[in-house]
Amino acid sequence: MTHGRQRWLQLASYGLILVLWLVVAELTGSRLLPGPYAVAEKLGEEFGSGDLMLHLGATLGRVAASFVLAMAVGCAIGIAMGRNRSVDRLLDGWLILFLNIPALVIIILAYVWFGLTEAAAVGAVAINKIPNVVVTMREGARALNRDLLEMAGVFRMNRWRKLRHVVVPQLSPYLMASTRSGLSLIWKIVLVVELLGRGNGVGFQLQMFFSLFDIAGILAYTVAFVAVVLAIELLLLQPLEKRITRWRR
Amino acid sequence: MAPLDRLTIRIREKRFPSVGDSPARLVLKDVEFSAAAGEFVAVTGPSGCGKTTLLNIVAGLDNEYAGEIGLPIHSGETRPTVGYVFQNPRLLPWRTVLENILLVLPEGAEAWDRARELLQNVGLWESRDAYPERLSVGMSRRVALARGFAINPDILLMDEPYVSLDPQMAQRLRVLLLDIWSGRPTTVLFVTHDLREAIMLADRILVLPREAGPVAAEVPVPIPRDRRRDEVPVEAFRRALLDDPANGLDEVT
Numbered sequence: 001m002t003h004g005r006q007r008w009l010q011l012a013s014y015g016l017i018l019v020l021w022l023v024v025a026e027l028t029g030s031r032l033l034p035g036p037y038a039v040a041e042k043l044g045e046e047f048g049s050g051d052l053m054l055h056l057g058a059t060l061g062r063v064a065a066s067f068v069l070a071m072a073v074g075c076a077i078g079i080a081m082g083r084n085r086s087v088d089r090l091l092d093g094w095l096i097l098f099l100n101i102p103a104l105v106i107i108i109l110a111y112v113w114f115g116l117t118e119a120a121a122v123g124a125v126a127i128n129k130i131p132n133v134v135v136t137m138r139e140g141a142r143a144l145n146r147d148l149l150e151m152a153g154v155f156r157m158n159r160w161r162k163l164r165h166v167v168v169p170q171l172s173p174y175l176m177a178s179t180r181s182g183l184s185l186i187w188k189i190v191l192v193v194e195l196l197g198r199g200n201g202v203g204f205q206l207q208m209f210f211s212l213f214d215i216a217g218i219l220a221y222t223v224a225f226v227a228v229v230l231a232i233e234l235l236l237l238q239p240l241e242k243r244i245t246r247w248r249r
Numbered sequence: 250m251a252p253l254d255r256l257t258i259r260i261r262e263k264r265f266p267s268v269g270d271s272p273a274r275l276v277l278k279d280v281e282f283s284a285a286a287g288e289f290v291a292v293t294g295p296s297g298c299g300k301t302t303l304l305n306i307v308a309g310l311d312n313e314y315a316g317e318i319g320l321p322i323h324s325g326e327t328r329p330t331v332g333y334v335f336q337n338p339r340l341l342p343w344r345t346v347l348e349n350i351l352l353v354l355p356e357g358a359e360a361w362d363r364a365r366e367l368l369q370n371v372g373l374w375e376s377r378d379a380y381p382e383r384l385s386v387g388m389s390r391r392v393a394l395a396r397g398f399a400i401n402p403d404i405l406l407m408d409e410p411y412v413s414l415d416p417q418m419a420q421r422l423r424v425l426l427l428d429i430w431s432g433r434p435t436t437v438l439f440v441t442h443d444l445r446e447a448i449m450l451a452d453r454i455l456v457l458p459r460e461a462g463p464v465a466a467e468v469p470v471p472i473p474r475d476r477r478r479d480e481v482p483v484e485a486f487r488r489a490l491l492d493d494p495a496n497g498l499d500e501v502t
Binding site for chain 2: 147148150151153154155156157161165166169244246247248249
């Protein structure tokens with residue numbers, strides 16, 4: 001199949017969602033399912049008033065902070081567990097524990113113990129994500145090619161070179177997987193955190209629209225956020241992935 | 250440490266611990282030999298006799314043994330530099346040919362000159378921007394050879410680098426190895442199970458016994474280097490070695 005045809009199929013797939021939405025909204029004619037036009041109008045309104053950028057910005061900021069924190073801590077712990085059997089044994093129980101605590105419990109406890117603060121919110125989201133990063137990065141670290149590490153050792157590559165040219169390229173598929181699943185998981189949890197204890201952000205807005213039964217508002221913010229995530233995927237992650245896998249035959 | 254120009258090896262014992270159901274195994278015992286600076290020593294012996302283990306010990310990859318290893322070292326240096334040409338090339342697939350060489354050299358303009366010189370030596374300067382997965386098997390091995398020499402090693406370890414290549418390719422690479430080595434002599438420890446290869450390349454051939462034990466035979470190769478590429482004297486010497494039971498070479502080809 002040609003590249004152009006693939007592109008076309010991709011566009012058709014997005015178009016189909018829009019058409020389906022339009023048809024169902026027209027057929028039901030309900031206030032509870034506004035059509036694309038009504039949602040677009042609401043989106044324009046929210047954008048015009050500056051509310052959209054304010055709340056979307058607040059949410060994106062929290063997503064970014066939680067993501068960086070979760071990736072940094074998760075990678076460090078995951079790689080340590082993958083490379084060192086004692087560390088693995090020591091932390092394995094903790095990992096199972098944190099993997100299975102519901103996100104809501106962590107959020108509530110964080111707010112109760114540390115107050116309704118920004119740090120508690122971001123920290124709670126990161127703690128929810130860290131175990132998943134640990135699991136993925138541990139797999140990656142376990143799969144590191146011993147032959148290449150030995151080569152780097154014999155030829156006395158320094159730590160930085162070894163990390164950058166031998167270790168990270170091998171971990172990059174795992175980093176990409178963590179990033180993808182991380183962004184989608186984190187932004188969902190961020191909304192919950194905002195709903196429960198923040199005065200701005202998409203989650204806060206959704207709660208307000210919910211109490212007003214403003215479904216167009218809810219859909220408008222959903223569309224805006226999905227557009228941002230899609231942009232990150234298309235403009236950031238896919239080109240990055242293409243770049244780091246260009247050596248493959 | 251005083252500067253050493255000899256490679257001295259004294260391995261009293263090397264065991265692999267038991268793993269799962271397989272029992273502990275004695276791999277090397279009382280292996281002692283030395284090599285002069287710039288000497289090319291081939292190590293041969295039946296498969297499983299510990300040749301690769303010996304190289305890994307010399308390379309410092311395996312420290313779980315009883316004995317001492319003294320590596321040759323350039324005067325003024327604190328640590329010997331070791332080049333290793335592995336059985337598989339072990340190139341970084343996500344770095345280009347040139348980057349694979351540059352990454353084992355200290356940063357700087359000199360490194361670049363050095364990498365270019367070595368890649369020209371092995372005829373791969375034109376392919377410097379290719380990724381290893383796009384190279385032929387022979388080309389990858391040439392990159393590995395260039396990398397081994399690039400660091401200007403005090404000792405170069407080679408572990409059956411030409412096994413599983415077609416005979417002509419293997420022969421071309423041996424000739425290339427000798428060309429480069431004669432231009433920048435360094436102590437070489439070359440593991441092979443191919444006696445012809447050992448005779449063609451080495452100043453001296455060491456034979457390790459099947460059961461862990463001291464070096465079974467130590468044979469200087471008397472054929473002048475300018476006649477090594479000729480099959481007749483190499484083959485004649487090989488027959489002579491095999492016919493002498495004292496060499497314990499019956500199992501080796």
